[in-house]
Every structure is written in structure tokens, then in C-alpha cells.
Amino acid sequence: MTDNLSIENYEIVNDLLLVSFIDKSDAIIPLKTLREKCHCAACQGEKDALGNIYKGPDPVLTDMSFQLNGIKTVGYYGLQLYWKDGHNAGIFTGDLLKKLSE
Ligand SMILES: [Zn+2]
Numbered sequence: 001m002t003d004n005l006s007i008e009n010y011e012i013v014n015d016l017l018l019v020s021f022i023d024k025s026d027a028i029i030p031l032k033t034l035r036e037k038c039h040c041a042a043c044q045g046e047k048d049a050l051g052n053i054y055k056g057p058d059p060v061l062t063d064m065s066f067q068l069n070g071i072k073t074v075g076y077y078g079l080q081l082y083w084k085d086g087h088n089a090g091i092f093t094g095d096l097l098k099k100l101s102e
Contacts, residue, residue: 004077005094012068019079019097027101032066034081037100040089059087 006022017034020026038044045055059065064084072080078093092100 005098006076007073007079007094007097010071010073010079012071015066017097019094019101021094021098022076025098027097029097029100031068033100034092035061035066035083035087037096038081038087038090039092039096042087042089061085 005025008020008022010017010019012018012031015031017029017031018026019029042056043059045053047053062085065087067084069082069084071082074080074091078091079097080088080091082088
């Protein structure tokens with residue numbers, strides 16, 4: 001495992017997630033991007049040993065899908081986002097958040 005970028009603080013401002021990291025850098029990511037890039041198996045599919053991707057039907061996204069009910073920190077390295085449509089399987093690591101903001 002490589003060192004993950006630790007999250008120092010986070011805040012929702014309008015439809016943006018603002019994250020500051022322990023190394024004093026930060027990231028600003030639109031909530032819409034976060035939902036579209038959700039890395040959980042339901043959103044991105046699961047790969048088997050042969051590299052086939054198994055994926056259910058595309059989730060139906062509504063306005064509620066891009067609004068947050070809450071955020072929970074996962075250790076020092078990630079955020080679990082609770083969307084208003086009930087989805088919460090995705091965990092966004094510091095590295096991923098950084099990448100999404102670029
Ligand atoms: Zn997901």
C-alpha cells in the first residue's frame with residue numbers, strides 16, 4: 001500500500017465538496033462529479049478473474065442522487081458519502097478526491 005493522502009478537514013459549500021489535506025493542499029470537487037465517479041461495485045461494476053465486468057443496470061439518477069444527506073469519515077484516509085437517494089456504498093479516499101479535483 002502506498003501512503004494515502006490524509007484528510008484534515010472537509011466542508012460542503014453549495015454543490016461543492018471542499019477538502020483540505022494534511023499536506024496543506026486542497027481539493028474542490030462538484031458533488032455531481034463525486035456521484036458520477038463513485039467507485040463502488042454497484043456504480044462501476046465488479047471485475048472477475050478474467051477481467052469481465054459484471055454490472056447491474058445503470059442506476060437511475062435523480063436530483064436527489066446529487067445531494068448529500070451527510071458525510072462520515074473513514075479513518076483518516078477517506079470519506080463515505082450519504083446521498084439523498086439512499087446510496088452510500090462509495091468510499092472516496094484522499095488520493096481519489098485529489099485526482100477528481102484535477
Ligand atoms: Zn456507488
